[in-house]
Amino acid sequence: MDTAQLRNKLKLRNFAAKQDFAKHHPHAKTFFDSVGLDLGRVREHSAKLLTAGALGGALLLSAPSVQAQTTSLPEPIIRALEVTTTRQKSLDDSQGWLVENLRQILPPITGRWVLPFITPEEEKAIGRLITQSTNVPAVSNLEGEHLNTVYGYTGYEQHLQRFPGDTLAKHDEFQGAGMAPGLGAWRWFTDDGKLTSDAVAREKYYVAVQTLYLPDWNKRFKYLRDWYKWRKIIMVNADNGNAVVAVIGDAGPASWTGKQFGGSPEVMNALGGPKYRKGRVLLYFVDDPENKILLGPVEYSRLSDVKLPVSLTGVRQLYEPI
């Protein structure tokens, strides 16, 4: 494969597309220049607008509740309250409880490109539902960082090379998935060059997220690159409640694939079994400053101290500020 040749060809095509656009519509080019919009990076511009809109909406929603205790809760939260109060869940059915609540709260996806917008309130509520049912502290905002979305489609990724000279045969499971020819976004998974058990676990349970479309990725590149490297997350299958704790180990997929996340073969198996290739998921950061939570599938049956809200008061606490 002549990569340099391909890159040059695509650069030429890219250049021609920009030239054609400017030549055919000079007034549009002038307009975009005047407002500081780089059409090629319109996705980042869109993300900034949506983030600003979400924050504005959050302020509008939260402001009245400060002034008057009688203000109604947002509709999705009311729906969640209704579900959890009408169904008395037993402690060993936290997965079913989560699925039922997600079914009520999450807006449907009507097409792979038409992902619904989740408000900050809804994000927070969903995070607390996940926390409550899995015992894994799930937050959409951590240390001020937030992905462009917590809800979307995940695709099936290949194994990644963990160390120089790594081969597919050295990966103990899902060898049929193959191994990506190049390195992941954060290169080797090793600790100071050593393949520790932690390093093995990181590659087994890694996800890919679209860091490249973060509105400030280029401005704060060094900080964000380090912040996201091996950041612990929880990915939840929105349809069956299967959940897995993993790390961010790669960047992607490209926006035009119609997917927002990617999962390693082990992650995808944990979410939906060996044939699961794509599905609707939630992805939250795990707030685990002491690094106590192990990577791997959440085993609901082993959770002995999960306390699910069975009263209106208990559920309402999920939506109140921490």
Next chain:
Amino acid sequence: MSKIFYDVHIHLEEIEIELDKLEIEHDEKQELEHLIEEMVHHRVMDRLLTHLPRAHHAEFLDRFHKAPYDEKLLAWLDAKIEKSVEEHIKDEMEKMKKEILQDIKSSKSKHK
């Protein structure tokens, strides 16, 4: 989330599959994906503006700048463009896809 109103009509899975097969570093792959991403926006907007009557350009550009994610723009454009917006976008993307797949193929074969 980061989306553009015409995303629904962009189908480039075949390119995704071919790029995945390439033995290239992550950064290199990301660079190629970014080049493609830029092409998508320029070619789609070029095509739409070409077929949208000039009188509506200012309003369209303003709305696009203020809310590039607004799906209502599809219906708005549909009402003003002769052929359906969906057909225009799909046709343009199909052309682009063929060109890129050809580039990938020829880069592979010349290396053999």
